[in-house]
Amino acid sequence: AQKVTQAQTEISVVEKEDVTLDCVYETRDTTYYLFWYKQPPSGELVFLIRRNSFDEQNEISGRYSWNFQKSTSSFNFTITASQVVDSAVYFCALSDQGAQKLVFGQGTRLTINP
Amino acid sequence: NAGVMQNPRHLVRRRGQEARLRCSPMKGHSHVYWYRQLPEEGLKFMVYLQKENIIDESGMPKERFSAEFPKEGPSILRIQQVVRGDSAAYFCASESGTSANTGELFFGEGSRLTVL
Numbered sequence: 001a002q003k004v005t006q007a008q009t010e011i012s013v014v015e016k017e018d019v020t021l022d023c024v025y026e027t028r029d030t031t032y033y034l035f036w037y038k039q040p041p042s043g044e045l046v047f048l049i050r051r052n053s054f055d056e057q058n059e060i061s062g063r064y065s066w067n068f069q070k071s072t073s074s075f076n077f078t079i080t081a082s083q084v085v086d087s088a089v090y091f092c093a094l095s096d097q098g099a100q101k102l103v104f105g106q107g108t109r110l111t112i113n114p
Numbered sequence: 115n116a117g118v119m120q121n122p123r124h125l126v127r128r129r130g131q132e133a134r135l136r137c138s139p140m141k142g143h144s145h146v147y148w149y150r151q152l153p154e155e156g157l158k159f160m161v162y163l164q165k166e167n168i169i170d171e172s173g174m175p176k177e178r179f180s181a182e183f184p185k186e187g188p189s190i191l192r193i194q195q196v197v198r199g200d201s202a203a204y205f206c207a208s209e210s211g212t213s214a215n216t217g218e219l220f221f222g223e224g225s226r227l228t229v230l
Contacts, residue, residue, distance in 0.1 A: 004156075037221075045157075045205060045221040091156055100209060101147065101170065102219065104156035 002027045004094050006105035013082055014113050021077045021108045023092030029053075034068065034075045035093040035102065045091075051075065082112045117141065119188075120206050120222035128230050133193040133200070135225045139208030146189040147219060148181060151203040160204075163189060196229045203227075 003026040013019050025034065036048040049059065051068055059066045063080045079086055089109045093102040117140035127133050139146050144165050149157040150173075162170040163183035174181065178196075183189040193200055203226045207219035 042223075043203065043226070044223040047220070093157075100145065100219065101159040101162060101173070102149075102157070104149075104158070106156045 002029075002032075002094055002096065002103045004092050004103055004105035006090075006092055006108050008108045009106070010109045010111070012111040012113060015084055016081050018078060018080050019082050019110065019112075021079075021090050021092075021110065023075045023077065023105060025073050025075065025092070025094045027094060027096060029096040032094060032096045035095070036066070036075075036077050037091045037093065037104075038088045039091065039107070040088040048077075048090075079110075084112045084114055086110060087112045118206060118208050118220050118222035120204075120225050122225060123223065124226050124228070126228045126230060127196050129197055130195050133196050133227055133229075135191040135193075135204050135206075135227070136188040137191070137206030137208075137222060138188040139206070140210075140220055143208035143210050143220070145209045146183050147207040147209075148189075148191050149205045149207065151205060151224070153202070157205060160191075193227070196227070198229045201227055201229045 005024045008022055011019060032053045034051045038046040038048055049066055056068050056070060065078045067076045089107045091107045092105045095102045119138040121136050125133055146163045148160040150160055151157045159173040161174045161181045165183055166185050178194045180192045203224045205224045206222045209219050
């Protein structure tokens with residue numbers, strides 16, 4: 001069975017600090033996809049990134065970066081120089097090939113304090 | 115996620131009433147998914163539909179819940195005889211169907227059901 005674990009329930013940092021959100025996943029599939037979504041206080045889900053299991057290159061998008069390590073089944077997300085607008089709940093998710101349904105982690109509530 | 119329209123955004127029902135949640139997928143998308151988010155939890159898959167077909171309803175409670183995606187019109191998630199435990203945010207997501215196996219879903223803003 002597939003499973004996504006986000007061990008950090010809540011994180012609170014001061015603005016401009018770097019923060020890393022952890023995501024560990026379990027799957028028996030050799031082909032799968034990993035995602036991060038942001039859920040701001042307004043409630044909608046904002047897609048951040050999709051990564052397939054064959055691409056272990058780290059990715060950087062502005063202040064966001066992702067570290068995918070198959071050896072540890074982790075797909076961690078780092079925000080550099082955090083801002084108050086980054087405050088949200090962040091979800092990591094997993095889907096296997098041939099199925100579109102996502103398995104979500106419990107989410108990490110990130111609070112950036114001014 | 116622009117383009118997936120859900121309504122109502124907020125719905126209040128008393129126990130025993132029916133709730134109907136509607137989802138219009140992005141233009142050109144023929145695959146619709148419904149997810150439920152209980153308070154302080156992650157999203158859980160409920161059902162996957164294509165036009166006029168239920169493909170996977172493994173996450174749907176066996177009783178009181180039903181979903182459809184007719185040839186014309188929005189997808190409907192229907193909850194009969196609601197109970198307090200049905201209070202949650204219900205998210206719809208769509209994909210084109212041509213991006214199969216990628217799981218690139220576009221989510222709506224959710225419908226928040228409160229059962230009194």
